[in-house]
Amino acid sequence: MCVIDTDDLIPCPVCEAVNIDKKKNNTCRRCGSAIHHHRSTPTEKSWAFLITAIICYIPANLYPMMLVDQFGSESGSTIMGGIMELWGHGDYPIALIILLASIFVPISKFLMLAYLLVSVRDPLRGEIRVNRHKVYYFTELIGPWSMVDVFVVGILAGLVHLNSVKIIAGTAATAFALSVIFTLLAAHAFDTKLIRGNR
Amino acid sequence: MKIRVKNEDELDHYIICHKCHTLQKEVPIADGAKALCSQCGVVLYHRDSRLMDHGLALSMTGLIFFLLANAFPLVRIDILGSERFISITSMIASLIESGYYLVGLFVAYLIFIFPLMIFLLYILIFSLMKGGKGKTMTKDLLILLSRIQPWHMSDIFLISILVAIVKLFGMAEIHFGISFWALIVFVLIDTYITRSIHLGELWTLQKQVYRSKKENPACVRD
Structure with a gap:
């Protein structure tokens, strides 16, 4: 028989089993995976992924996402340009989906992750009312949806491939895909135990 | 507390x-x-007292629909008098052919390799547990499953197809292929599985199935 403080219990990130936090070199008792080994540098890995993602997001917005090659003349459109074009044509729902997936989701994810990473290090006063576990849950939930634009470009490039009209994926597609992957990695690298530790 | x-x-x-x-x-x-x-x-x-049977049935159905979704064209379009079609594999191939190796690779993993792996893993795990064999193998497969589960995006791909089609609406005549409907069923089954079978339940099931009589380790702290 032994008594455990419930604050010392942590979930395994892989199998969700409840484990006792032994402060260093935690391995899950059920599946044997490591539970956040890097106690001395808790947020650095997540920061590194997040900054990489933000850097990738810049060319993703500056370069064309999709090139339309019509009878030899090429015209490209950036993410924002594509949204404006759709809006101009009256395709409001699609314009909104792309706006949500390619602009709103990535930027809100950057902001929320940055907020989480800053707040676990330097808790600001009065911010305890925000349930940061819910913020994290939300970032995980909306994260993959920003891949929509990359998939759309891939589908269009595969479909419209004629001699007269061609749709080609632009440089921004690579940058954008990288940005999404790195934000997902940043979210996965975030140690949720830190949230409670600072409460 | x-x-x-x-x-x-x-x-x-x-x-x-x-x-x-x-x-x-x-x-x-x-x-x-x-x-x-x-x-x-x-x-x-x-x-769910019959989790193994339900899981096995669902994952086999899912795999069949996934294979169907890859065997036939997803969408066919008539544009400027010529006909084009696309399937998941041809889309990945065209991305790689046009020099977008990285995007092609990502897309291949996110909508082809990972979903296929996840369903094969489900089938393997449930069959192993049903037979009561391979304790360590089931454990390794479960770890692999939980590692790749956040990385598959078939549902997002389905929405992307719809967006792409709406974008082409005025330009071309669009016909949906068999694979499109198969993909919808696959995504529905997949969503149902991820919602109704949590990984934690699989671990509990694994523990029940391979219950051994060895002594439990003592408590670490007193």
Whole structure:
């Protein structure tokens, strides 16, 4: 028989089993995976992924996402340009989906992750009312949806491939895909135990 | 708050909510019922006495529809007098052909390799557990499954197809192929599986199936 403080219990990130936090070199008792080994540098890995993602997001917005090659003349459109074009044509729902997936989701994810990473290090006063576990849950939930634009470009490039009209994926597609992957990695690298530790 | 446990394995009766991270004690519930978090109301676990049969049936159906979704064209278009079609594999091939190796690779993993792996893993895990064989193998497969599960995006791909089609609406005549409907069914089955079979339940099942008589390790702290 032994008594455990419930604050010392942590979930395994892989199998969700409840484990006792032994402060260093935690391995899950059920599946044997490591539970956040890097106690001395808790947020650095997540920061590194997040900054990489933000850097990738810049060319993703500056370069064309999709090139339309019509009878030899090429015209490209950036993410924002594509949204404006759709809006101009009256395709409001699609314009909104792309706006949500390619602009709103990535930027809100950057902001929320940055907020989480800053707040676990330097808790600001009065911010305890925000349930940061819910913020994290939300970032995980909306994260993959920003891949929509990359998939759309891939589908269009595969479909419209004629001699007269061609749709080609632009440089921004690579940058954008990288940005999404790195934000997902940043979210996965975030140690949720830190949230409670600072409460 | 302090809790008392006999040994570390008794912590299996506790669950940390994956949404709000509050500690919950597992309570016995009726067959087919689900337990909700007392704080945020998210589903914590289900109880299904025939989880292995249900899981095996669902994952096999899912795999069949996944194969169908890849065997035929997804969408066919008539544009400027010529006909073009696309399938998941031809889309990946065209991305790689046009020099977008990285995007092509990502897309291949996210919508082809990972979904296929996940369903094969489900089938393998359920079959192994049904036969009661391969304890360590099941464990390794479960770890692999939980590592790749966040990385598959078939549902997002389905929405992307719809967006792409609406973009082409004025330019071309669009016909949906068999694979498109198969993909819809696959995504529905996949969503149902991820919602109704949590990985935690699979671990509990694994523990029940391969229950050994060895002594439980003593508690680490006193």
